[in-house]
Structure formats: C-alpha cells, structure tokens
Amino acid sequence: MVHSGGVTLGIVLAAVAAILVGSTLQRLSGTGVGLVVAPVLAMLMGPALGVFVTNSTTVVSGFLIMLSVFRDVDWKRYLIFLPMALLGAVPAAFLVRELPAAWLNIVLGSVxxxxxxxxxxTPRVPHVRNHTLTAAAxxxxxxxxxxAGVAAPAMVMYSRFARWDQRSFAATMQPTFMTMGIFSVATKLLVGATAVGQLPPWWLFPIIVVTVVVGIRVGAWLASRVSLDAARMVAITLAGVGGAVAVVRGVVMLV
Incomplete structure (x- = not known):
C-alpha cells in the first residue's frame, strides 16, 4: 500500500500513462477508464487505494466528457441507474473494507x-428492454x-440486451460513471474502507485532472482517424493483461 509519502516518480508516470490511455479510449468509445486504469493502479498502489483513485478518475473523466455529449444523454435511463448504483455501492464498500489485499487483487482481476x-x-443476446433490467444493471x-473500479462491462452487457444505440449509450455512460465514482469514493470513506491518511499526496489529483483533459483531447483527435474496433482491441488487451497480473499477484500474496 502506498501512503502519502510513498508515491515515487515511477508510480506517478505509470499512473499518468494508464489514465491517459483510459481517458482516450473513454472519449472514443464511451468506456475505458475503469478497465485500463483499475488493474494498473491496483498493481502500483494496492487494490483498495488503486480502485479508489480509479473511482476519482472516473468522476473527472465522466464529468468532462459529459459536457461535450450532453445532448445525446438518455436522462430517463440515467435516473433509473442513479439510486440503484448507490444501492450497489454500499455493500461493495463494506466488502472492500473487510477483504485482505490479496483477495481484493483476486476479486479485481477476476472481475x-x-x-x-x-x-x-458471448454470442448475440436476446432483446430485453424493461425498467427491471435497467435497475439491475x-x-x-x-x-x-x-x-473493482470496473462498471463498464455490466453496462455494456445491458446495452446489448437493450439494443441501445452506441451514440446514446456512450453519452449516457459519462454522467453514469461520474455518479458511480462519487458514490464509490463517498461510501468507502464513510465506512472506513479507505482512510484519508492513506490517500496519495494532494498534488497527484491535479495531475489526474490534467491527464484526463489531455486524454479527452487526444481521443477527440483520434475519433476520425482510428476505428472503434481498434480502440476496443487496445482496451481489451491492456485490461486482460492487467486483470491477469492482479490475479497472479493476489495468489502469490496468499501463498
């Protein structure tokens, strides 16, 4: 676990690289920050703090990207996601507080x-569209x-069942991820899963904001130059490697 005085230059540079890639992918496809950033920061800072910083990053990226896609947001679905996300965040915060670091690594990587x-x-799924499925998602x-800092796959699966238009889905995910990030940060601080004294130094958070802004700009520039499939392949590869490393790290810690 990294404490305020233990953040090295190497950790900062690796975190910035992960956040830059994640933010770029988020701007391109609507998702990417959690999948890419959570496994990397978990390796750098420990699973509990790594996911906490990832949650903080999604608040920033979700808010900033939302400003540019505001008109395409499906606010009706967002208002269903809103209370249910809080309902899911509370038990997860207690889980993070109680699980040892080794098991948190395994849980994060497995997720x-x-x-x-x-x-x-998975193959093509049936078309299901109702408020119950939206609430469950x-x-x-x-x-x-x-x-685990990774909400996107659950939302992507929901979008496939609901046959949700990609443009509207990508836009709606921005306030959704922003809100989920706020709930995650708040609940973990309230239940003591993460203590204020364990947080990285304050100057790391302005760096995160600047990195997210740069990532969004890069993503906007690449939007007309890179295919969505190529962006997704990068995200899948990075997330897969990070997830596998997290699982192996957790198993090694247990042994």
Missing part, C-alpha cells in the same frame, strides 16, 4: 477477466465500480 469474456466473447454496475 476484469470474466467481464471481458462476457462482454466481448445500475445496481451491479455500482457494486462492481466500488469493489
């Missing part, structure tokens, strides 16, 4: 790997975002 398989390797997303 990423299983989510990647479910999201990108919000609750599961809130739980996974708080426990």
């Amino acid at each position: 990423v790997l299983v989510a990647l398989v479910l999201t990108f390797a 919000g609750a599961v997303g809130g739980f996974l975002n708080t426990s």
Whole structure:
C-alpha cells in the first residue's frame, strides 16, 4: 500500500500513462477508464487505494466528457441507474473494507477477466428492454465500480440486451460513471474502507485532472482517424493483461 509519502516518480508516470490511455479510449468509445486504469493502479498502489483513485478518475473523466455529449444523454435511463448504483455501492464498500489485499487483487482481476469474456466473447443476446433490467444493471454496475473500479462491462452487457444505440449509450455512460465514482469514493470513506491518511499526496489529483483533459483531447483527435474496433482491441488487451497480473499477484500474496 502506498501512503502519502510513498508515491515515487515511477508510480506517478505509470499512473499518468494508464489514465491517459483510459481517458482516450473513454472519449472514443464511451468506456475505458475503469478497465485500463483499475488493474494498473491496483498493481502500483494496492487494490483498495488503486480502485479508489480509479473511482476519482472516473468522476473527472465522466464529468468532462459529459459536457461535450450532453445532448445525446438518455436522462430517463440515467435516473433509473442513479439510486440503484448507490444501492450497489454500499455493500461493495463494506466488502472492500473487510477483504485482505490479496483477495481484493483476486476479486479485481477476476472481475476484469470474466467481464471481458462476457462482454466481448458471448454470442448475440436476446432483446430485453424493461425498467427491471435497467435497475439491475445500475445496481451491479455500482457494486462492481466500488469493489473493482470496473462498471463498464455490466453496462455494456445491458446495452446489448437493450439494443441501445452506441451514440446514446456512450453519452449516457459519462454522467453514469461520474455518479458511480462519487458514490464509490463517498461510501468507502464513510465506512472506513479507505482512510484519508492513506490517500496519495494532494498534488497527484491535479495531475489526474490534467491527464484526463489531455486524454479527452487526444481521443477527440483520434475519433476520425482510428476505428472503434481498434480502440476496443487496445482496451481489451491492456485490461486482460492487467486483470491477469492482479490475479497472479493476489495468489502469490496468499501463498
């Protein structure tokens, strides 16, 4: 675990690189920050603090990207996600508080790997569109975002069932991820899963904001130059490697 005085230049540079890539992918496809950043920061800072900083990053990226896609947001669905995300965040915060670091690594890595398989390797799913499924997606997303920093796969699976238009989905995910990030940060601080004294030094957070802004600009520039499939392949590869490393690290810690 990294404490305020233990953040090295190497950790900062690696975190900035992960956040830059994640923010760029988020601008391109609507998702990416959690999948890419959570496993990397978990390796650098420990799973609990790494996911906490990831949650903080999604608040910034979600808010900033939302400003440019505001007109395409489906606010009706967002308002269903909103209370259910909080419902999922609360038990996840207690889980993070109680689980040892080794098991948190295993949980985080497993969530990423299983989510990647479910999201990108499953065949065509039936068309289901009702408020119950929307509410369930919000609750599961809130739980996974708080426990592992990775809500996107649950939301992507929901979008496939609902046959949700990609443009509207990508836009709606921005306030959704922003809100889930706020809930995750708040609940973990309230239940003591993360203590203020464990947080990185304050100057790391302005760096995160600047990095997210740069990533969004890069993503906007690449939007007309890089295919969505190529961007997704980068995200899948980085997330898969990070998830596998997190699982191995957790198992080694247990042994």
